[in-house]
Amino acid sequence: MSDIGDLKIEALSEDARPKTRKLVLRDVEIGAGAPVSVQSMTKCPTTDVDAVIAKTRELQAAGCQIIRVAVPDEAAAEAVGDITKRSPIPVVADIHLDHKLALTVIEGGVDCVRINPGNMKRDQHLKAVADAAKSAGIPIRIGINSGSLEQSLLRMYGGPTPQAMVQSAILCINKFESWGFQDLKLSMKSHDVTDTVDAYLTISQITSYPLHLGITASGSGRTAIIKSAIGIGSLLLQGIGDTIRVSLADDSLAEVEVAIEILRVLGLRPRGVEFVACPTCGRCKVDLLAHLETVKSKLSGLEADITIAVMGCVVNGPGEARQADIGIAFADDGTANLFRKGKRYASGAAEIAINRLIWDVKQTVRDV
Ligand code: SF4
Known part of the structure; x- marks a missing residue:
């Protein structure tokens, strides 16, 4: 309560x-x-x-x-x-x-x-x-x-x-x-x-x-x-x-x-790999759906209970990414911030950040 x-x-x-x-x-x-x-x-x-x-x-x-x-x-x-x-x-x-x-x-x-x-x-x-x-x-x-x-x-x-x-x-x-x-x-x-x-x-x-x-x-x-x-x-x-x-x-x-x-x-079974992604809107400056598909395909077959956020801009992106186990929030200037367990831990050019996210997710799962 x-x-x-x-x-x-x-x-x-x-x-x-x-x-x-x-x-x-x-x-x-x-x-x-x-x-x-x-x-x-x-x-x-x-x-x-x-x-x-x-x-x-x-x-x-x-x-x-x-x-x-x-x-x-x-x-x-x-x-x-x-x-x-x-x-x-x-x-x-x-x-x-x-x-x-x-x-x-x-x-x-x-x-x-x-x-x-x-x-x-x-x-x-x-x-x-x-x-x-x-x-x-x-x-x-x-x-x-x-x-x-x-x-x-x-x-x-x-x-x-x-x-x-x-x-x-x-x-x-x-x-x-x-x-x-x-x-x-x-x-x-x-x-x-x-x-x-x-x-x-x-x-x-x-x-x-x-x-x-x-x-x-x-x-x-x-x-x-x-x-x-x-x-x-x-x-x-x-x-x-x-x-x-x-x-x-x-x-x-x-x-x-x-x-x-x-x-x-409903949380009545282990959640497995859960992707949190925004629906995108006119504020989004990246091809979020393409980035999401890249992350999903590179992580397919992953067996773990983990929430991964892939978010389109600075409005809701950092908040959702902080709430996930690990996440990325793109910015307007072609960069992105990476978050893990509520904290921003890295940032860089969008393409590099996406690859880093994928690598870090694999690393996180291996370390659990
Ligand atoms: S996070 Fe940004 S881009 Fe995604 S839906 Fe919300 S406002 Fe639009």
Whole structure:
């Protein structure tokens, strides 16, 4: 907490996240203050076990901790057993419509099952899945999706509103709790960022089950990334969320890379190499973008938590460069100043200063 006169400002930290119930998928802890974990899905046929495992290994190397696979039919359900045995990370089976598929994957040893109460309607079917998961000692994710809510709730709320999504989750939770099953995880996904955030905010105040965050059907490209970053990021900033998946109409690797970047930006993962650079404006007298690209390319592959500032002029340049671990601020006269840990330590012609910055960053990282 910091004091500014009478004003007291509390800093948000990961420790400040409200504690949800703890779940464990193999060695991945979820909830109860555990680090936010990253999930993704494979997009090849689940029956192609070799392809699923190859992709899972690729995603794991990029930072994915939990993999989900679609289970559209009995052949896919049978394949999940093999996948779970060979997968280096926990496997979640994505089940819709047919509860028997859930029973098959649980028997095959899967680590978690995701079901959708909007399309698995019979209580005796849900209970059979709950009983099987309890015997196997695995959790279940109740995956509420605005695109497949119960018809009765759609009529009651006039559409797939956040309230309808929350009501669907509560009805399902009540059933599982009445059957003595509490190893639940919840997701409340919509393609609409505001509806998704509203639904998660509401459910987070009602239950303490871990929450899996995501914006579903967000599309592709820049818009999809922005939607996911705002939706997931705004919830994480409020301390809500235990696992995340960025759903993109793209390669799963892009999903994982964006998810990791969201966590990095929020300080929930090591930041790695972070570049602070101004957007430039009419005051800038150098080709800052070219200098930035030079620095980035010469330092690509650097493995360290370090912030490097590359700033265009004397207005904000020295201030930002002082706040970075190391930085350069260009001046109007073709020179530049170099800063390290808050102090100016060198200056000279711009081209020479840029090379010095690159050399000093490498030296700094080597000395750590
Ligand atoms: S640091 Fe200077 S050049 Fe960069 S945006 Fe600010 S005023 Fe413009």
